[in-house]
Amino acid sequence: MYKISELAQKVNLSRTTLLYYEKLGLISSKRQANGYRSYSEFDLQRVKLLQQLQAGGLSLKECQACLEAKINREQLLQRLQTLDEDIAQKQKSRELLSSMLGMSSMRDWHQATDKHAPSAHLDWLMTQGFSEKQALRLKWLSKDMNNHEQYMREFEFIFDGLDRLGPSSTGDAIKALSSIPVKTGELLEIGCGKGVTTIALAKHTQFAITGLDNDEYNLSCLKEHLGQQLSLNKSSSLEPARPPSLQQIELICASMTDMPFSDQQFDVIWSEGSAYIMGVKQALESWKPFIKQDGYLVVSDLVWLTDSPDDEVQQFWLDAYPDMASVASRQQMIEDAGYQVVDSYTLSQASWDNYLQPLQQKVAQLEDHVFVSLAFADLQKELTIHRQYLGQYGYQMFVLKLRN
Ligand SMILES: C[S@@+](CC[C@H](N)C(=O)[O-])C[C@H]1O[C@@H](n2cnc3c(N)ncnc32)[C@H](O)[C@@H]1O
8 A cells, every 4th residue: 555655756746646636536545544545556557557548648538538438449549640740740840940950951841931931931041141142043943051052063064055044046036026116225134144045136136235144154154155156257158147246235243133224224124034033023013113114025934824734743833933823814913013915925846945955965964973962853853844744834925015
């Protein structure tokens, strides 16, 4: 027999708890002649059994029910499910903490955060010490704070020697130009990359062109291409279409989010496959002041071309470009932002071929190369998606006139 203090010591509980258990009828004492409570070996074991049940996460009430009657399977199953959910949640918290400490990638977290709070996410990345350029590339490419630099090095290594960073063609650019009545003045190309479109625009128009990109390396490739074009045109015995002149193209390394230009400086702003970087809605609004009255904006953007995409492709773009919209809803956004849609067409297969064929060849060449980051795997996945599902989505060119 045990006195209450002895029982309390054996089960590592307080006297008050034991008295409470007794009140619930979980244990029962006998009064000794001196009035002290005494408990049996059976009571000790009941408390130990109770503790074992509590270790399964059951509440005291549930434990009591288990002790007094047959186990209620339904209730236990429910309890198990709640526990599994708690564990999954705790596991997520653990993963997040460990990735914040640099022990693993935060990919899923970045992807999910970007879907629900894109601006706050970008802001937070900059608070963590990333420049705006790095933060934007992290958001769209690496999605990994801890391995971002390695990812970007490998991404640039894959794209080295490839001129197009997205689908485009001279044919599609000329098509857009044909619906713009303004033929001279100033044209700004935003996100000009390595300059394939910049050079095509210089060849086929009279505009003084400014190419803007925030990547020095891309701009240096553009300069090199310009140099090659000039010497090609000089040595050609054929009459050139119209040589692009270096004087006609000015290059500026700056961010599309903070451009060093005057109000109403440009007759035309042109941006292929780049507006999504800061968000199409924001681009439409923040670029507007730089366009002259009666000026034009030409943008291309990835859009859904079907209302019922296959699950796999829908999920892929939901992760990679959560803001991707249908043509109709982009047009609505454009009109709401104060532009009139002058022309809108889906980029041709030739535009995709210009981009995908060299990239596919490069990826095949690098098949045996060892990559540390996910840059190569991500590109392979994207190429597979294009191969299987291109047509359910595509790039749409929008030729827009500023509404007065
Ligand atoms: C998808 S690529 C398109 C490039 C080019 N228009 C083409 O079709 O090949 C996006 C381009 O935007 C540039 N870029 C990314 N963030 C930028 C920013 N904040 N400001 C200016 N350019 C940016 C990249 O360096 C890259 O050249």
